[in-house]
Amino acid sequence: MEKFYSSSVITANPGSSIFEVLQKMQSHLIKRIVISEDAKPLGIITERDINRFLEDDKTSRAINEISIDHVMEKNIILITDELEDDFYQCASKMNNLKIGSVIIINKDGKLSGIVTRTDLVKAYASIFGEKYSVKEFMSTKIVTCRKSDSLKYALDLMNQNCVSRLVVTDENGTAVGLISSNTLLTHSDYFTKGNTRSRDYLLPLNKDLVVNDLVEENLVTVNDDEDLANAASIMIKKKISGIPVLDSNQKLVGLVSKSDVVKAFSDVVPHEKLKMKYKEMY
Secondary structure, three states: OOOOOOOOEEEEOOOOOOOHHHHHHHHHOEEEEEEEEEOOEEEEEEHHHHHHHHHHHHOOOOOOOOEHHHOOOOOOOEEOOOOOOOOHHHHHHHHHHEEEEEEEEEOOOOOOEEEEEEOOOHHHHHHHOOOEEEHOOOOOOOOOOOOOHHHHHHHHHHHHHHHEEEEEOOOOOOEEEEEEHHHHHHHHHOOOOOOOOOOOOOOOOOOOOOOHHHOOOOOOOEEOOOHHHHHHHHHHHHOOOOEEEEEOOEEEEEEHHHHHHHHHHHHHHHHHHHHHHHHHHH
């Protein structure tokens, strides 16, 4: 596989605590960490995995008392860097298995790199211009909150709807921004000022803060008939994972995310191969 993937992989050992792993995610501005030992991958963990685990775990253990090997996903998807594999196969695996990354290993089974949604979105933006429009792959399921809502209410909405981001609206229902679990983790002050025993690591110590305090005012949007490759390019440039979609009347009609671009990536390659096959036949 050509090295379009990241060879610099942030890792943690299986004995690390949830607190230590979250601290690494926050300091490196990443959403997932590979769990490895002796350079061999054993599992992978995302912030949402941790969030779901803590919701289900009924013990009184604090996040600095739970080792990550109890939480990590052990059934990891691996690809060797010597195989004739490509981004399409990674996209297909991510889309079909609903995962956010594929781990790359060398012939000795040691960690070599990782392909993430971001890598695929970057590749799609460069390669597949004018293949699909945004409306062909966007999600029409839009979960919203108001900018005056509490951060706890926003986090509860994400968990209840199994989404990682919300569209933020004003009092008139007009979209003004996005807030995600990653926004909350990035701004969390538990790792610098807080008590590591708390499980409310995504919520600020200042309980008076509301959604509007963490949302940037300049909302990035795309039109539903816009080229999906352009939306992918915006995600990479702005370092965002999702963009609200507007119709010709500037009405909010959907949300396009990196996952949607990955799905398009997994669709476009076989379509192009079929087109070439029929072109050769006829």
